[in-house]
Amino acid sequence: xxxxxxxxxxxxxxxxxxxxxxxxxxxxxxxxxxxxxxxxxxxxxxxxxxxxxxxxxxxxxxxxxxxxxxxxxxxxxxxxxxxxxxxxxxxxxxxxxxxxxxxxxxxxxxxxxxxxxxxxxxxxxxxxxxxxxxxxxxxxxxxxxxxxxxxxxxxxxxxxxxxxxxxxxxxxxxxxxxxxxxxxxxxxxxxxxxxxxxxxxxxxxxxxxxxxxxxxxxxxxxxxxxxxxxxxxxxxxxxxxxxxxxxxxxxxxxxxxxxxxxxxxxxxxxxxxxxxxxxxxxxxxxxxxxxxxxxxxxxxxxxxxxxxxxxxxxxxxxxxxxxxxx
Amino acid sequence: xxxxxxxxxxxxxxxxxxxxxxxxxxxxxxxxxxxxxxxxxxxxxxxxxxxxxxxxxxxxxxxxxxxxxxxxxxxxxxxxxxxxxxxxxxxxxxxxxxxxxxxxxxxxxxxxxxxxxxxxxxxxxxxxxxxxxxxxxxxxxxxxxxxxxxxxxxxxxxxxxxxxxxxxxxxxxxxxxxxxxxxxxxxxxxxxxxxxxxxxxxxxxxxxxxxxxxxxxxxxxxxxxxxxxxxxxxxxxxxxxxxxxxxxxxxxxxxxxxxxxxxx
Numbered sequence: 001x002x003x004x005x006x007x008x009x010x011x012x013x014x015x016x017x018x019x020x021x022x023x024x025x026x027x028x029x030x031x032x033x034x035x036x037x038x039x040x041x042x043x044x045x046x047x048x049x050x051x052x053x054x055x056x057x058x059x060x061x062x063x064x065x066x067x068x069x070x071x072x073x074x075x076x077x078x079x080x081x082x083x084x085x086x087x088x089x090x091x092x093x094x095x096x097x098x099x100x101x102x103x104x105x106x107x108x109x110x111x112x113x114x115x116x117x118x119x120x121x122x123x124x125x126x127x128x129x130x131x132x133x134x135x136x137x138x139x140x141x142x143x144x145x146x147x148x149x150x151x152x153x154x155x156x157x158x159x160x161x162x163x164x165x166x167x168x169x170x171x172x173x174x175x176x177x178x179x180x181x182x183x184x185x186x187x188x189x190x191x192x193x194x195x196x197x198x199x200x201x202x203x204x205x206x207x208x209x210x211x212x213x214x215x216x217x218x219x220x221x222x223x224x225x226x227x228x229x230x231x232x233x234x235x236x237x238x239x240x241x242x243x244x245x246x247x248x249x250x251x252x253x254x255x256x257x258x259x260x261x262x263x264x265x266x267x268x269x270x271x272x273x274x275x276x277x278x279x280x281x282x283x284x285x286x287x288x289x290x291x292x293x294x295x296x297x298x299x300x301x302x303x304x305x306x307x308x309x310x311x312x313x314x315x316x317x318x319x320x321x322x323x324x325x326x
Numbered sequence: 327x328x329x330x331x332x333x334x335x336x337x338x339x340x341x342x343x344x345x346x347x348x349x350x351x352x353x354x355x356x357x358x359x360x361x362x363x364x365x366x367x368x369x370x371x372x373x374x375x376x377x378x379x380x381x382x383x384x385x386x387x388x389x390x391x392x393x394x395x396x397x398x399x400x401x402x403x404x405x406x407x408x409x410x411x412x413x414x415x416x417x418x419x420x421x422x423x424x425x426x427x428x429x430x431x432x433x434x435x436x437x438x439x440x441x442x443x444x445x446x447x448x449x450x451x452x453x454x455x456x457x458x459x460x461x462x463x464x465x466x467x468x469x470x471x472x473x474x475x476x477x478x479x480x481x482x483x484x485x486x487x488x489x490x491x492x493x494x495x496x497x498x499x500x501x502x503x504x505x506x507x508x509x510x511x512x513x514x515x516x517x518x519x520x521x522x523x524x525x526x527x528x529x530x531x532x533x534x535x536x537x538x539x540x541x542x543x544x545x546x547x548x549x550x551x552x553x554x555x556x557x558x559x560x561x562x563x564x565x566x567x568x569x570x571x572x573x574x575x576x577x578x579x580x581x582x583x584x585x586x587x588x589x590x
Contacts, residue, residue, distance in 0.1 A: 069424050205446035209439050211425035219386065219419075220492070221412030221440040267427040270446070 054284025058256030074254035079147035084243035087119025116244030175301035199234035341394035369539035372549030437491030
């Protein structure tokens with residue numbers, strides 16, 4: 001991971017040698033070279049963001065798959081990401097309707113973060129309330145997808161009434177981006193992320209008990225409502241903030257837990273959680289390095305890369321194992 | 327009397343079971359008075375739809391009684407917290423396991439959950455209890471296998487070991503012998519009998535294997551349309567409790583052999 005981190009930092013429109021990277025951290029040079037400036041203010045925050053995004057989405061996907069006992073679950077399928085998109089769309093596209101001073105306030109980074117978090121939490125809560133009424137887990141997935149289409153419908157209506165500039169801003173947000181964060185944002189991001197991870201770690205025992213099914217979990221003295229709430233809080237904190245800061249990153253949340261399960265061949269969350277963390281971070285770093293198209297000025301949308309790289313990997317793993325372990 | 331010396335684990339008084347919905351209350355069975363004693367193997371038999379599952383669900387606090395009282399170890403069931411109950415009562419259910427990618431050891435270790443800390447760390451003491459449960463159920467050779475590699479009979483033994491690892495006074499099993507062949511039905515029931523003798527735990531199971539239960543159980547609960555009786559198998563045969571278990575147009579109970587015969 002450390003090596004990948006360095007590779008990630010070194011690649012970009014200007015390629016920077018490893019020695020320069022190491023020097024920039026270790027040697028306290030007084031001449032502040034442009035490369036060091038790039039590393040410290042652009043590349044390093046981006047690498048950290050990649051790690052947080054990859055591991056956070058992977059873990060929230062894992063939590064959702066175990067909670068809903070469904071291998072197709074993930075933050076995207078359950079409408080968490082679409083909830084965040086709706087929040088952001090309302091802010092970006094809706095700001096034109098409010099106009100003036102309010103618009104300036106609304107368009108700040110923080111309002112996007114807050115809107116995305118609230119959006120994702122509300123949608124997840126809705127999906128959960130509805131899912132407590134239905135017994136069939138497939139129905140929950142369909143409900144999640146329905147919320148997704150409601151969201152895109154509202155976004156379409158909003159975009160019809162917005163200016164081209166606002167629309168472009170929203171579309172760029174939708175591509176996903178790891179490079180837009182300055183240090184303050186990275187710090188806030190890491191803080192919320194850490195709280196989310198703490199909630200995830202606190203839910204390990206509950207997750208393992210839930211592997212036996214709800215009735216057994218209850219007979220083992222597990223407070224199901226409480227564990228469920230902890231899992232939901234962890235997921236919405238992680239997926240919500242990630243979507244807020246980096247846009248809706250596709251695929252990682254669904255794929256990383258599967259890749260990890262195939263490689264480690266276990267359902268035990270004490271092993272899975274750290275493994276998903278590691279794999280998520282590594283795969284995100286690789287995807288981001290590719291997205292930058294080394295030595296060119298092009299920066300591909302990270303969303304396209306995650307799916308292009310990740311989907312074949314999952315297919316290959318499933319074919320190789322001939323059997324889905326879940 | 328011998329019975330008066332026995333230590334009572336579970337007792338129901340004037341228990342009414344059934345379902346309540348917004349519109350109406352459906353009583354499945356009423357006036358149930360049962361006493362389960364320490365170290366006994368108790369079989370619960372009755373036809374389909376008679377309310378065996380409802381009774382077990384009520385005894386395990388999955389659903390509430392309509393009326394009456396249930397006490398476990400002299401304490402009313404309502405007053406148990408989930409965690410306290412988990413240390414007193416363990417279950418083996420009919421539902422299939424969704425996550426089968428656990429090893430047998432990991433699955434049995436989940437039985438220790440009520441005793442472990444907030445991340446579920448297994449201590450040395452836990453491991454020795456788990457290993458004891460594994461040897462009591464004769465599954466030492468399966469210990470490191472994955473659950474999806476097991477046959478139904480093996481999986482049932484593993485689930486019983488998990489319940490043993492939970493270290494409770496009372497184990498309740500819902501139809502532990504369904505899906506199993508004749509040999510494994512007997513194997514599982516004899517295993518349960520052995521566990522009650524060796525550990526002094528009380529085991530209550532529901533089953534359709536009436537003839538086997540008559541041969542192996544210390545006590546039986548017979549549920550029929552109009553009554554619920556509980557006694558030792560011999561006394562129940564003398565009372566003719568099994569004769570009115572089913573409509574008599576197809577099968578009849580033969581008190582001499584303790585089994586049912588198809589009516590010619």
